[in-house]
Amino acid sequence: MIYLVRDYETIHKVSWGVLLVGVLFHTCAIVLRSVAMGRMAVANSQEALSFFAWVLVSIYLIVQLRLNLRILGSFVSPLAVLFMLVSSLLPNNIVPISGAFKSAWVVFHVATLFAANALFALAFSAGIMYLLQERNIKGKNFGYLYLRLPSLERLDKINYVCLIGGFPLMTLGLVTGFAYAGTVWHSFWNWDPKEISALITWFIYAILLHERLAVGWRGRRAAWLAILGFSAVLITFLGVNLFLHGHHTAFVR
Amino acid sequence: MSHIVLLGMNHKTAPVEVREQLALVCRTHTDTLHMLHHLRCVEEIYLLSTCNRVEFMFTCSCLEEAVQEVKDLLKLHLGSPAMEHSDSYFYVHHDMDAIKHLFRVASSLDSMVVGEPQILGQIKAAYRSATECHTVGVILNRLFHKAFSVAKRVRSETMIGSHAVSISYAAVELARKIFGELHDKKVLLIGAGEMIELAAEHFVAQGVRHIIVANRTIERAVELAARFRADTVPFGHILDTLKNMDIVLSSTGAPEPILRFKDVKLRMRERRNKPLFFIDIAVPRDIEPRVNEIDNVYLYDIDDMQGIIDLNREERRKEAERAEYIVAEETIKFQEWLRTLDVVPTIVALREKAETIRQNELQKTMGHLPHLSERDRQAIEVLTESIVNKLLHDPILFLKQKGERDSRQVFVDHTQQLFNLSNGNNACTSSLSEGMMRPKKQNDLLKNS
Numbered sequence: 010m011i012y013l014v015r016d017y018e019t020i021h022k023v024s025w026g027v028l029l030v031g032v033l034f035h036t037c038a039i040v041l042r043s044v045a046m047g048r049m050a051v052a053n054s055q056e057a058l059s060f061f062a063w064v065l066v067s068i069y070l071i072v073q074l075r076l077n078l079r080i081l082g083s084f085v086s087p088l089a090v091l092f093m094l095v096s097s098l099l100p101n102n103i104v105p106i107s108g109a110f111k112s113a114w115v116v117f118h119v120a121t122l123f124a125a126n127a128l129f130a131l132a133f134s135a136g137i138m139y140l141l142q143e144r145n146i147k148g149k150n151f152g153y154l155y156l157r158l159p160s161l162e163r164l165d166k167i168n169y170v171c172l173i174g175g176f177p178l179m180t181l182g183l184v185t186g187f188a189y190a191g192t193v194w195h196s197f198w199n200w201d202p203k204e205i206s207a208l209i210t211w212f213i214y215a216i217l218l219h220e221r222l223a224v225g226w227r228g229r230r231a232a233w234l235a236i237l238g239f240s241a242v243l244i245t246f247l248g249v250n251l252f253l254h255g256h257h258t259a260f261v262r
Numbered sequence: 263m264s265h266i267v268l269l270g271m272n273h274k275t276a277p278v279e280v281r282e283q284l285a286l287v288c289r290t291h292t293d294t295l296h297m298l299h300h301l302r303c304v305e306e307i308y309l310l311s312t313c314n315r316v317e318f319m320f321t322c323s324c325l326e327e328a329v330q331e332v333k334d335l336l337k338l339h340l341g342s343p344a345m346e347h348s349d350s351y352f353y354v355h356h357d358m359d360a361i362k363h364l365f366r367v368a369s370s371l372d373s374m375v376v377g378e379p380q381i382l383g384q385i386k387a388a389y390r391s392a393t394e395c396h397t398v399g400v401i402l403n404r405l406f407h408k409a410f411s412v413a414k415r416v417r418s419e420t421m422i423g424s425h426a427v428s429i430s431y432a433a434v435e436l437a438r439k440i441f442g443e444l445h446d447k448k449v450l451l452i453g454a455g456e457m458i459e460l461a462a463e464h465f466v467a468q469g470v471r472h473i474i475v476a477n478r479t480i481e482r483a484v485e486l487a488a489r490f491r492a493d494t495v496p497f498g499h500i501l502d503t504l505k506n507m508d509i510v511l512s513s514t515g516a517p518e519p520i521l522r523f524k525d526v527k528l529r530m531r532e533r534r535n536k537p538l539f540f541i542d543i544a545v546p547r548d549i550e551p552r553v554n555e556i557d558n559v560y561l562y563d564i565d566d567m568q569g570i571i572d573l574n575r576e577e578r579r580k581e582a583e584r585a586e587y588i589v590a591e592e593t594i595k596f597q598e599w600l601r602t603l604d605v606v607p608t609i610v611a612l613r614e615k616a617e618t619i620r621q622n623e624l625q626k627t628m629g630h631l632p633h634l635s636e637r638d639r640q641a642i643e644v645l646t647e648s649i650v651n652k653l654l655h656d657p658i659l660f661l662k663q664k665g666e667r668d669s670r671q672v673f674v675d676h677t678q679q680l681f682n683l684s685n686g687n688n689a690c691t692s693s694l695s696e697g698m699m700r701p702k703k704q705n706d707l708l709k710n711s
Contacts, residue, residue, distance in 0.1 A: 142439070146436070146439060146440060146560055147554065147560060149562070149566050149569065149570075151570065151573060155439070159442070160438060160439050160440060160441060160442035161439070161440050161441075161442075161537060162440065162441050162442045162537065163442045224534070224535075225531075225533075225534025225535045225536075226535060227534075227535050227536070227537075227558065228535065228537065228557060228558045229557055229558070230557065
């Protein structure tokens, strides 16, 4: 497995290049592994995490192209590195190919949810940056970060854009999940811990979106909620995989 | 060797009356630079005249005489009682110090407000008029281009220009950190005093198009609004106007706050929590300090602004230290280039001598061979040229390399003796006496080998 090694400090061009090369290598690694396994390499927690890091960095690179917000990278890349580290610490169980995996529904379910989670991760990073910068401006404290961080409105905008992109994807992912569950287990809702926490996450983001659109929530509260939302994502994604058991564990042992 | 001299006065050395008098004279005499033709000792000259400084930069071979000449000329043109003590107002730097001074001025390190960007443009303009009058040559041309690149380096490698040191500029910088782009933002100005006017200028310069003025006396509000193509609102309607504003700048003489915590808080929901930035530069304050506690509202009072400015001054001072280092470094580099100039006359003389010999010999030979065709003649010409060039290539390269060293004079002398170059240099005659013994030594060496 190839790590995404990067230097996100000073020379942005270099780090961009490194990120790009890292992503390319990572892509190769994932594809090779998938081919070797004869299935998509997202079957266990380790693979899923590494895949998630890949999606995160890819989406960051795309967003970066559009928004040109370099400092976001210094928040996103450590996150990706963290995921890769956790991924490498987890046991690498090779899950036998089960019938439950061979369906276009599953691929769609996984792809949309991963993309949504990556966007939420960006919103999370932007949220942290917002809170830092907000504190600087409110508290009249002008340090190094104040100079480096972008304007509040811009950060809020990123938060919003990621939410607008991520929420429909997440909804789609959940719906396909339920639909698939319906076809396999003949029941849409199984009180599976993962399902429950996913639904909680979905509600958090639904509230955030609603408040933003209807009430005009923005800034600090929106940033806090984006952070909370992403914590819920992590719990759904990791906590449930590792510590609780449900029928999702069939794939993610 | 020619000297580079800088003679001038600035805000530190001369009172404003003297400076303005001199600047006035320099400006009215558009042909100041043509004075060069009256100056016997000066080779190249340039003149900078701004509100804070008047400086001459020139090159010459005799330092004292040239400085005296320029000073005399100035006194002649000014001829006023103020110039009687003029010597104490002037500073004179030469060579390394002059170069360093120019670099510092161009990088805005010697300015009244360190880091202000105008000075570079003024130097560029002054240099341009000097080139138009043909009063600058090889040395000053190179020096000024170097000065421009030093200034650019200082600007890009240090943050000397990036810290706001005036209240209105600091306000604009803060607004940028909150809103990013300012061109679609709306600014409300409460009051119509000088500070408000200054701030309005800055916001307009940053692309703000929507400005609204509220003042107790309508006449003044209308007057100010006309200047910035702004609208006015009655003073009593300020709270209702808040709904659509993004930046509020207040400076009135009101004894009580005009904007209170609960008034602003109520308006935030109306404006769907869009950020609101208050700058209160009035004393006593126009806006209740508690307003800063509201979400998405940012309030800065005069002390906060002053704090930013003080901080920025400190930052600028630190950056200025880094800039000084760059200037010192570049000065040394330029000095090195200047030294290589010493070897240039010798190289030129060497080339000239070789060329003369070649031409003479060529003529002689061609005279003996009238039957040659045009092609053959050309071939012979090319042959002689390439022999000369190849033969001279190594000595010239050697001289250029040694040009940066302190020992260059020894090599220049040797070359001149070896090739018997008499270009009228003082250095040449002085070294002739000892030169008499040297060839002997070399002969000995040749015999031994």
